[in-house]
Amino acid sequence: MLEIIGLSKHYGDVHAVNDLSLTIEPGEIFTMLGANGAGKTTTLMVSLGFTEPTAGTVKICGIDVTKDPLEAKKHVAYVSENVMLYGNFTARQNLEFFTKLGGRKDVSDDEYREVMGRVGLQQDAFDRRVKGFSKGMRQKLGIAIAIMKNAEVILLDEPTSGLDPKSGAEFLQLLAELREENKAIWMTTHDIFRAKQIADRVGIMVEGNLVRIFSSDELEQEDLEKIYVEYVSQPAEQAA
Template sequence: MKTSHNNRPVLEAVDLTKRYEDGVLALDHVNFAIPAGELFAMLGGNGAGKTTTVNLFLNLLEPTEGEARVNGVAAHLEPLKAKSQMAFVSENVMLYPNFTAIQNLDFFAKLSGHDEYGTRYYRDVLLRVGLAEESHNKRLKGFSKGMRQKCGIAIAILKNAPAILLDEPTAGLDPKAGHDFIQLLDSLRREGKAILMSTHDIFRAREVADTIAIMDCGRIIMQKRAAELQGQDLVQIYMRYMAGRTESSPIAAPVES
C-alpha cells in the first residue's frame, strides 16, 4: 500500500523527443509520469530509446522537443536544480578505482552536500546494500561488477534524492545479486523514491514495477499498470508487441538544411 504518497509526478516526460545530429529520431513524443513511491520500468529492444530517455533526464543530452522534468523542473532548462533531485546509479560512471568503498561514499556524499555523515553510517549503508564488511576498506579497482553496482546504489541512498534513475542495473549480475538488487529497489520505492529503470529483464520488471512500458523505435507502444498485467504472461505480451511492430529500425530522416 502506498497511500501516504500523493500522485504528483516526481519524474515526468512531456512530449520528450530526441533527434540525433545524424537524423536518427531516437525518441518521438514520449510521455509518462512517475509519482513518489513508484517504479517505472522501460522494456524494449536494442535501440528502442531507453538510454536516450535516461540521458535526457540527466541532461547529458538536449531534447529536440518536449521536456524531461524532475519535480516540475525541466532538466535542460535548470540542470543543477534538476540534478540535485536525482541519483543515477551506474557501475561505471563516477566511482574512483583507487578509492576504497568507504572513501568513494565519503567523496560523493560530500559532493552532494552531505557533510554530516561518518564512517559508521557509510558502513551501515554498505551493509544495507549487501556489501560485506571485509570489502569496505578495499579499493574499487578490485571489485566485481556486482560489488561496484552496490557502491553505486549506496551513493544514491546517501544522496537521498527523491528520484533514482537506472539504466539496465541488473545486466551482468549473477541471479542472487540481481535478486538482491531488485529487493533493494523495492525497499527504496517503499520509502517513497520515484524510480525510472530501463531493463531487458522482463521477469524482474514484473517483480518490482508499478508501471511497465514497452518502447520501440522511440515510442511507447504499450504502457500498463502492474495490476492490469496480473495473471498475464508478460513475455508473451512483449513478443506480441514486438511481432506487431511496423518498423524494424528507427525513423531516420534527412537533417533539414
C-alpha cells in the same frame, strides 16, 4: 516526481525518442523494457540533463532539467550499467567522495558503513580499492552512492545486469524499500521476469515510441513476455 512531456530526441535521421509522455509518481517503480536501441538510455540522458531534447520537456520535482539543470540534478540520483568509480580509492572513499559531491557534508562513518552493508557489499570490501572489484560489487557501490544522495527521483539503467541471482533478488528488495521511502523510481532492464516482479507499471519502447504501459492489474493477468516479443518483432508504426 518525474514528468516527461512530449519528449523527442533525434540524432540526424535517427529518432531515438519520439513524443514520449510519462509521469512517475513518488512511491512508484516504473520499469521500461525495449530492444537494444529502443531509446531507453537516451530518455535517461535527457532526463539527467546530459543532453538536450529536440522537443519537449522533462521535469524533476517540477524543475525543468533543460532550463535549470543544476537545481534539477540535486533531486535525481542515477545508477548506470557501468558505474563510474575511482579505482585507486576504496569503496568507503568513493562513497564519501560522491556523497560530498552530492552536497551532503554531515555523514558519519557509521552511516557510510551501514549503507554499504545495506546494499549487500561484503564487509571485507569496504576498505579495499575498487580497482579489483567485480561488476556486481561496483554496481552495489553505485546503488549505495545513489541511496546516500537521498534524491526524490532515482533513475537506473540496467542496474541488475552484473548481479548474480542472489544479489539480484536482494537488489529488488532494496528497490522495494526505496519505494516505501516514497522515491519515484525508473529502471530499464532486459529482464522481463524481474521487471514484472518488482514494477508497479511496465512500459515497452519500440524504436523510440512508448507503445504500451501495463498497469499492475494487467501485469498479473497478461503474458508480458509473449506480448513483449510480439511488439518488438513488428515495425514501430504497426506497434504504435
